[in-house]
Amino acid sequence: MHASTFLASTFFAATTLAHGNIVSPPVRLPGAVTQQVCGANAVAAITADPSGPLENIPSNGAPDCNIFMCKGVQFEDNQNNVQAFAPGEQVNFAAELPIPHEGPCNVSIVDTATNTLVGQPLLSFASYADENLAQLPLNNTQFSVNMPTNLGTQCQQLGECTMQWFWFGTNAQQTYENCVDFVMTA
Template identity: 70%
Template sequence: MHASTLFSSTLFVATVLAHGNVTSPPSRQPGAAMASVCGAAAVSAILADGTGPLENIPSNGAAKCNIFMCKGAQFADNQANVQEFTAGQVVDFEVQLPIPHEGPANVSIIDTATNTVVGDPLIEFDTYADEALATLPANNTAFSVTVPANLGGKCEVAGECVMQWFWLGTAARQTYENCVDFVVV
């Protein structure tokens, strides 16, 4: 019980300190598998500021730890969060942006074996989360993407693909991302 209370408290603090985070659909979170690949310091950094920039997540230098692939979060820790989508389905995203940093952003499907984009981005923003605006455009925090029908047989096995929200705060020189595990059924 103490561990879950500590985790919940840490997650609350992380949300308060956050720069930006996908809140829906559920995104990958750190866990024991990430700790074994990337080290406890990487997990601790995400738990301390779960939506902070990738540049703030220490890597232990292990070849299997790729902070620029889902923040280093591992599929093994997130198998219970795999979403099932159909080709042509519209998927609603909700994002919290308490600290905006102007720059480009997109949501793309990523092949997790190669960390490469599959097809075209599902949505792109040339300018996103512009801190110079008094109010951010509504589509910065609530938008939809459509699951493509032409994935060439990819994304049918859990862990093979993710929908990756990627945002580069240009002036801040900070990179943010979240990954949503999914399969096309």
Template identity: 70%
Template structure:
């Protein structure tokens, strides 16, 4: 009986924690550099539930730990995952949404030095992951973006820019994001 109750609690907890995550292209992951900047609890929170909201990631308050920039994940931990794109190239995204929360979402290019959007969003959803729908629209979990031609020399150096998937569940008041490191070639 006791084992059954513990197992049920573990399954329930794992299910409640899961919300959304980019599965392709490869997104930034936590590692040693993030642990040094944000602390072990922040890394542990993401490793325990990579689909959880930013609000569930503890911040140690360090000035250089910005949970709202790629979940605090650092470029130094992700240099092997830098993607190369060209202007006009179509990039396919796959997103896991085990627990939807309706709200706006987008994919934008972000300048990592300033955490600001570069140009217009590559794709926008006014209503995304609506939990009131029996089935989510296919474009919520599989969609494409076209790399812009107007970046000039911007995003030519690895770590300078990311493509950021950003989603805010309005009723849940939860924020989700993943970053894809890339360079324009």
């Protein structure tokens, strides 16, 4: 009896933690620099539930720990995961959405120095991950974007830009975010 209660509560806890995240291409993950900037509690929250909402990540109040910029995860921890993309190249994404929350979603290029969009979103959903659907559309978990052809020399330096998947569950009032670091090839 106790074992089944333990297993049931463990299963429930595991399923209630997960909401959604990008599984491909590689996304930023916390490391030593993130812990130094954002604190051990932020790293523990992201590590324990990489698909959890930003609202569950404690911020230590440090100015360089912007939870709404790549979950506060620092580029310096992720330099080995930088992707190289050519103008016009199609980039395929895979997402896991174990607990959908309907709301808007986009994939955009973000200038990391200012946390502002570079151009228009590469992909936008007015309604994404609708929990009222019996099955999510395939394009919610498998989608692609085309890299812009008009960036000039922007996004050619390591850490200058990131491609950000941003989803807000309207009813849940929860925000989900992953960043794919990249450089544009000439």
